[in-house]
Amino acid sequence: MPEVYEYIGGIAEWSAFGLPLEGQDSDALTAGSLALRVFPTCRPDESVGDLGGRFGEHTVCAVVDHDGIFLGRLRQVDVDKHPESLAVDFMTVGASTFRPDVPATEMAEWLNKRELDEFFITTPDGKVFGILYRSAVEHILEHAESSDGISQT
Amino acid sequence: MTVERIGIDRLHELLAKGAQLVDALPAEEYEKLHIAGAVSLPIEDFQREHVDRLNRSNPIVTYCADTQ
Secondary structure, rough: OOEEEOOOOOOHHHHOOOOOOOOOOOOOHHHHHHOOOOOOEOOOOOOOHHHHHHHHOOOOEEEEEOOOOOEEEEEEEHHOOOOEEEEEOOOOOOOOOOOOOEHHHOOOHHHHHHHOOOEEEOOOOOOOEEEEEEHHHHHHHHHHHHOOOOOOO | OOOOEEEEHHHHHHHHOOOEEEEOOOOOHHHHEEEEEEOOOOOHHOOOOHHHOOOOOOOEEEEOOOOO
16 A cells, blocks of 8 residues: 655645746746845844855845744845944845745736835745846846747736 | 645655655646646546556655645
Protein backbone atom coordinates (compact mmCIF):
# COMPACT_ATOMS: atom_id res chain seq x y z
CA MET A 1 0.00 0.00 0.00
CA PRO A 2 1.58 3.35 -1.00
CA GLU A 3 1.92 6.27 1.39
CA VAL A 4 -0.68 8.86 0.36
CA TYR A 5 -0.73 12.50 1.42
CA GLU A 6 -2.82 15.54 0.63
CA TYR A 7 -1.04 18.88 0.24
CA ILE A 8 -3.57 21.24 1.78
CA GLY A 9 -2.07 24.44 0.40
CA GLY A 10 -2.73 23.28 -3.13
CA ILE A 11 -1.63 25.10 -6.23
CA ALA A 12 -2.75 28.41 -4.71
CA GLU A 13 -0.15 28.32 -1.95
CA TRP A 14 2.53 26.79 -4.20
CA SER A 15 2.06 29.71 -6.63
CA ALA A 16 2.15 32.23 -3.80
CA PHE A 17 5.60 30.93 -2.86
CA GLY A 18 6.78 31.58 -6.42
CA LEU A 19 7.62 27.91 -6.94
CA PRO A 20 7.85 26.29 -10.41
CA LEU A 21 4.68 25.82 -12.42
CA GLU A 22 3.95 24.20 -15.77
CA GLY A 23 1.11 24.55 -18.26
CA GLN A 24 -0.23 27.00 -20.82
CA ASP A 25 -0.38 29.90 -18.36
CA SER A 26 2.92 29.23 -16.63
CA ASP A 27 4.74 31.98 -18.56
CA ALA A 28 2.35 34.72 -17.40
CA LEU A 29 4.04 37.88 -16.16
CA THR A 30 3.85 38.01 -12.39
CA ALA A 31 5.60 39.74 -9.52
CA GLY A 32 7.70 36.63 -9.04
CA SER A 33 8.76 36.31 -12.65
CA LEU A 34 9.79 39.99 -12.85
CA ALA A 35 11.41 40.34 -9.43
CA LEU A 36 15.13 40.82 -8.98
CA ARG A 37 16.27 37.97 -6.75
CA VAL A 38 19.50 39.63 -5.63
CA PHE A 39 18.83 42.55 -3.29
CA PRO A 40 20.35 44.15 -0.18
CA THR A 41 19.24 43.05 3.27
CA CYS A 42 20.12 44.08 6.79
CA ARG A 43 19.14 43.36 10.38
CA PRO A 44 17.27 46.01 12.38
CA ASP A 45 20.10 46.32 14.88
CA GLU A 46 22.79 46.98 12.28
CA SER A 47 24.46 50.36 12.12
CA VAL A 48 23.25 52.31 9.11
CA GLY A 49 26.77 53.51 8.47
CA ASP A 50 27.84 49.93 7.73
CA LEU A 51 25.24 49.47 4.99
CA GLY A 52 26.30 52.00 2.40
CA GLY A 53 28.25 49.63 0.19
CA ARG A 54 25.54 47.01 0.40
CA PHE A 55 22.98 48.91 -1.67
CA GLY A 56 24.81 48.78 -4.99
CA GLU A 57 22.36 50.10 -7.59
CA HIS A 58 19.37 49.55 -5.31
CA THR A 59 17.56 52.41 -3.58
CA VAL A 60 16.09 50.38 -0.72
CA CYS A 61 17.19 47.59 1.58
CA ALA A 62 14.99 44.86 3.08
CA VAL A 63 15.18 44.77 6.86
CA VAL A 64 14.82 41.14 7.97
CA ASP A 65 15.06 39.16 11.19
CA HIS A 66 17.37 36.18 11.79
CA ASP A 67 14.95 33.86 9.95
CA GLY A 68 14.82 36.12 6.90
CA ILE A 69 11.32 37.38 7.75
CA PHE A 70 10.57 40.78 6.25
CA LEU A 71 10.23 43.53 8.87
CA GLY A 72 10.37 46.70 6.80
CA ARG A 73 12.27 48.71 4.22
CA LEU A 74 15.15 51.13 4.61
CA ARG A 75 15.78 53.86 2.03
CA GLN A 76 19.28 54.68 0.91
CA VAL A 77 18.62 58.40 1.35
CA ASP A 78 18.11 57.81 5.07
CA VAL A 79 21.29 55.77 5.23
CA ASP A 80 23.24 58.64 3.70
CA LYS A 81 21.73 61.20 6.09
CA HIS A 82 22.03 59.26 9.35
CA PRO A 83 25.10 57.03 9.20
CA GLU A 84 25.42 56.86 13.00
CA SER A 85 21.93 55.40 13.56
CA LEU A 86 20.56 51.87 13.60
CA ALA A 87 18.46 50.48 10.76
CA VAL A 88 15.46 50.11 13.08
CA ASP A 89 15.44 53.87 13.69
CA PHE A 90 14.70 54.75 10.07
CA MET A 91 13.09 51.70 8.52
CA THR A 92 9.48 51.83 7.34
CA VAL A 93 7.74 49.17 9.41
CA GLY A 94 5.05 46.99 7.86
CA ALA A 95 5.65 48.18 4.31
CA SER A 96 3.23 46.72 1.74
CA THR A 97 4.47 43.72 -0.18
CA PHE A 98 3.22 41.53 -3.01
CA ARG A 99 3.15 37.77 -3.34
CA PRO A 100 5.10 36.28 -6.27
CA ASP A 101 1.93 35.12 -8.04
CA VAL A 102 0.29 38.56 -8.34
CA PRO A 103 -0.24 39.41 -12.05
CA ALA A 104 2.06 42.11 -13.45
CA THR A 105 -0.85 44.23 -14.68
CA GLU A 106 -2.35 44.31 -11.19
CA MET A 107 1.00 45.39 -9.75
CA ALA A 108 1.34 48.20 -12.28
CA GLU A 109 -2.09 49.61 -11.37
CA TRP A 110 -1.30 49.40 -7.66
CA LEU A 111 2.06 51.11 -8.12
CA ASN A 112 0.52 53.98 -10.03
CA LYS A 113 -2.08 54.57 -7.33
CA ARG A 114 0.48 54.56 -4.53
CA GLU A 115 3.25 56.36 -6.44
CA LEU A 116 5.80 53.90 -5.14
CA ASP A 117 8.97 53.34 -7.13
CA GLU A 118 9.82 49.94 -5.71
CA PHE A 119 8.49 47.29 -3.40
CA PHE A 120 9.42 43.89 -2.03
CA ILE A 121 7.94 40.55 -2.95
CA THR A 122 7.38 38.20 -0.01
CA THR A 123 6.24 34.61 0.30
CA PRO A 124 3.35 33.46 2.55
CA ASP A 125 5.80 32.67 5.37
CA GLY A 126 6.99 36.29 5.36
CA LYS A 127 10.38 35.76 3.72
CA VAL A 128 11.63 38.15 1.07
CA PHE A 129 11.48 36.66 -2.43
CA GLY A 130 12.81 39.65 -4.36
CA ILE A 131 12.47 43.32 -5.20
CA LEU A 132 10.60 44.93 -8.07
CA TYR A 133 10.98 48.43 -9.49
CA ARG A 134 8.11 50.32 -11.08
CA SER A 135 10.27 51.27 -14.07
CA ALA A 136 11.02 47.61 -14.76
CA VAL A 137 7.34 46.62 -14.52
CA GLU A 138 6.27 49.39 -16.89
CA HIS A 139 9.07 48.67 -19.36
CA ILE A 140 8.34 44.95 -19.47
CA LEU A 141 4.59 45.44 -19.79
CA GLU A 142 5.09 47.86 -22.68
CA HIS A 143 7.37 45.36 -24.37
CA ALA A 144 4.93 42.50 -23.75
CA GLU A 145 2.05 44.45 -25.29
CA SER A 146 4.00 44.88 -28.50
CA SER A 147 5.22 41.28 -28.67
CA ASP A 148 3.48 38.06 -29.58
CA GLY A 149 3.84 34.99 -27.40
CA ILE A 150 4.17 36.75 -24.06
CA SER A 151 1.08 36.37 -21.93
CA GLN A 152 -0.20 38.72 -19.28
CA THR A 153 -2.81 37.82 -16.71
CA MET B 1 -5.89 3.63 3.87
CA THR B 2 -5.30 6.91 5.68
CA VAL B 3 -4.42 10.15 3.94
CA GLU B 4 -2.26 12.53 5.95
CA ARG B 5 -2.82 16.21 5.30
CA ILE B 6 0.49 18.05 4.96
CA GLY B 7 1.86 21.56 4.56
CA ILE B 8 4.49 22.88 2.19
CA ASP B 9 7.50 22.02 4.36
CA ARG B 10 6.52 18.35 4.53
CA LEU B 11 5.78 18.43 0.81
CA HIS B 12 9.32 19.57 0.08
CA GLU B 13 10.68 16.73 2.23
CA LEU B 14 8.59 14.15 0.39
CA LEU B 15 9.51 15.51 -3.04
CA ALA B 16 13.17 15.25 -2.11
CA LYS B 17 12.51 11.56 -1.42
CA GLY B 18 10.93 11.01 -4.81
CA ALA B 19 7.25 11.53 -4.02
CA GLN B 20 4.85 11.76 -6.97
CA LEU B 21 2.59 14.78 -7.21
CA VAL B 22 -0.97 14.18 -8.39
CA ASP B 23 -3.12 17.08 -9.58
CA ALA B 24 -6.74 16.21 -8.77
CA LEU B 25 -8.21 19.25 -10.51
CA PRO B 26 -10.18 19.02 -13.76
CA ALA B 27 -8.02 18.24 -16.82
CA GLU B 28 -8.60 21.65 -18.40
CA GLU B 29 -7.29 23.37 -15.28
CA TYR B 30 -4.26 21.09 -15.27
CA GLU B 31 -3.56 22.03 -18.88
CA LYS B 32 -3.57 25.71 -17.93
CA LEU B 33 -1.46 25.47 -14.79
CA HIS B 34 -0.11 22.80 -12.48
CA ILE B 35 2.75 22.26 -10.07
CA ALA B 36 5.89 21.38 -11.99
CA GLY B 37 6.24 17.63 -12.32
CA ALA B 38 2.67 16.77 -11.30
CA VAL B 39 0.57 14.25 -13.22
CA SER B 40 -3.13 14.75 -13.87
CA LEU B 41 -5.65 12.43 -12.21
CA PRO B 42 -8.86 14.48 -12.06
CA ILE B 43 -10.96 13.46 -9.10
CA GLU B 44 -14.15 14.04 -11.08
CA ASP B 45 -13.50 11.08 -13.36
CA PHE B 46 -11.14 9.10 -11.17
CA GLN B 47 -10.99 5.39 -11.88
CA ARG B 48 -9.07 2.77 -9.98
CA GLU B 49 -6.95 1.81 -12.99
CA HIS B 50 -5.61 5.38 -13.11
CA VAL B 51 -3.56 4.51 -10.03
CA ASP B 52 -1.63 2.04 -12.19
CA ARG B 53 0.07 5.06 -13.73
CA LEU B 54 1.73 5.75 -10.41
CA ASN B 55 4.71 4.10 -8.81
CA ARG B 56 3.30 2.56 -5.65
CA SER B 57 6.71 2.24 -4.05
CA ASN B 58 7.05 6.02 -3.77
CA PRO B 59 4.87 8.35 -1.67
CA ILE B 60 1.93 9.92 -3.50
CA VAL B 61 0.90 13.52 -2.78
CA THR B 62 -2.39 14.81 -4.14
CA TYR B 63 -3.47 18.43 -4.29
CA CYS B 64 -6.37 20.59 -5.46
CA ALA B 65 -6.65 24.36 -5.73
CA ASP B 66 -6.58 25.05 -2.01
CA THR B 67 -8.17 23.06 0.78
CA GLN B 68 -6.98 25.05 3.79
